Amino acid sequence: xxxxxxxxxxxxxxxxxxxxxxxxxxxxxxxxxxxxxxxxxxxxxxxxxxxxxxxxxxxxxxxxxxxxxxxxxxxxxxxxxxxxxxxxxxxxxxxxxxxxxxxxxxxxxxxxxxxxxxxxxxxxxxxxxxxxxxxxxxxxxxxxxxxxxxxxxxxxxxxxxxxxxxxxxxxx
Amino acid sequence: xxxxxxxxxxxxxxxxxxxxxxxxxxxxxxxxxxxxxxxxxxxxxxxxxxxxxxxxxxxxxxxxxxxxxxxxxxxxxxxxxxxxxxxxxxxxxxxxxxxxxxxxxxxxxxxxxxxxxxxxxxxxxxxxxxxxxxxxxxxxxxxxxxxxxxxxxxxxxxxxxxxxxxxxxxxx
Numbered sequence: 001x002x003x004x005x006x007x008x009x010x011x012x013x014x015x016x017x018x019x020x021x022x023x024x025x026x027x028x029x030x031x032x033x034x035x036x037x038x039x040x041x042x043x044x045x046x047x048x049x050x051x052x053x054x055x056x057x058x059x060x061x062x063x064x065x066x067x068x069x070x071x072x073x074x075x076x077x078x079x080x081x082x083x084x085x086x087x088x089x090x091x092x093x094x095x096x097x098x099x100x101x102x103x104x105x106x107x108x109x110x111x112x113x114x115x116x117x118x119x120x121x122x123x124x125x126x127x128x129x130x131x132x133x134x135x136x137x138x139x140x141x142x143x144x145x146x147x148x149x150x151x152x153x154x155x156x157x158x159x160x161x162x163x164x165x166x167x168x169x170x171x172x
Numbered sequence: 173x174x175x176x177x178x179x180x181x182x183x184x185x186x187x188x189x190x191x192x193x194x195x196x197x198x199x200x201x202x203x204x205x206x207x208x209x210x211x212x213x214x215x216x217x218x219x220x221x222x223x224x225x226x227x228x229x230x231x232x233x234x235x236x237x238x239x240x241x242x243x244x245x246x247x248x249x250x251x252x253x254x255x256x257x258x259x260x261x262x263x264x265x266x267x268x269x270x271x272x273x274x275x276x277x278x279x280x281x282x283x284x285x286x287x288x289x290x291x292x293x294x295x296x297x298x299x300x301x302x303x304x305x306x307x308x309x310x311x312x313x314x315x316x317x318x319x320x321x322x323x324x325x326x327x328x329x330x331x332x333x334x335x336x337x338x339x340x341x342x343x344x
Contacts, residue, residue, distance in 0.1 A: 001174065001175055002173065002174065002175070002285070003173055003174070003175055003178045003204075003281055003282060003284070003285035004200065004203075004204065004282065004285060006175045007204045007207050007208075007278055007281075007282065008207060010209070012209060028176065030334060030337075030338055031176075031334070032175075032176065032179045033337065033338075034331050034332070034334050034337055034338075035179050035180060035182075035328070035331060036179075036277075037182070037184060037280075037292060039292070039294045040294075041329045041330075041331075043331065043332050043337065045337065046336075046337060046338070046339065046343075047337060047338045047339075048338075048339055048340075048341075048342070048343055049338060049339070049340050049341070050340075050341060051340070051341065052341050055341065055342075079343075086294055086295075088294060088295060088296070088298075089295075093269070093298075093314075095294055097265070097269045097270055097273070098269055098270075098273045098294070098314070098315065101269070101270045101273035101274055101277070102273055102276075102277045102292075104274075105208075105273070105274045105277035105278065106179055106277065108209075109175055109179075109281065110175060110176065110179065112175070113174070113175035113176060120209060120211070120274075122211045122212075122258055122260060122267055122270070123258075123260060123261075124260070126260075126265075133342060133343055134342045134343040134344075135343050136343065139343075142265075142270065143270065156207070157213045158213075159206050159207060159213075159215065160206070160215050162202060162203070162206050164218075165202075165205065165206055165215065165217065165218060165219060166202055166205075166206075166218070166219045166220075166221060167218065167219075167220055167221070168220070168221050168222075168223070169220075169221070169222060169223065169224050169227065170220070170227075170305060170306045171218075171220055171251075171305055171306040171307050171308065171311075172306075
């Protein structure tokens, strides 16, 4: 699929078919993640691929009760190593959330290309997710997404007009 | 261009041709940014598009002296409204950096599709960039990128093997 078509047709999918994902499609999505750029190329991230149904169901209450998360045959748990990420000197911002977000955006667009749906999950209890999946205490969970065949075709929520999002030369 | 080809061929471009960007290419890149998903669809971001050469040159010392930043005909300054972004309750993480990173990753891949180069700039002095472009004190600058016709064709830096980046079912 063309890049701009993937960008135009990507949706937050909240209904999934229960069928497993063909291995080659999952591999392609994970290869997109692997190729993502990260600050200084440190690649300070790890993805936990959860297929086990019991574990998926355990993750639902950790994700604010969003039941659809466990409907998909796969949940990707996006983890980042804060202490291995680039640290900006002036303004002291760690790039761990930026790096993981680049990886996850690559995943969402590669998923569209493969006919798969995703939904960025931002509402979750980080410690509860750590406990369920066994993520070490010093590793950050930045985002999760279900991954599976979409069973709905929602419209894109309205976006702001470009004039509100872009200005030229100086802030206005 | 196909999604996976864009992901495989995207590079951090540090040499640019001085030619201006055709308006329709810039518009396509900015439309990709506009369509990017953000937590709760709050769209808490604004992009400042800097074409003015004097301003671009001013940004070089604010970007750790990386002179190539000003070689491209456009610099995009990626700003986020921290106080308008989704705030996760448990673990209290604001999504402003995640949201802006999704927008910027859309930009980098749409740029490849349009034959343009980018380079995520993470090393910058946030306050210095604010001062040059007139960004309000309560707005965060999350990333910048030059945007222009590539004048180099670098190799992708080596990525970790998939086994280091992905595990199944539980953390290992």
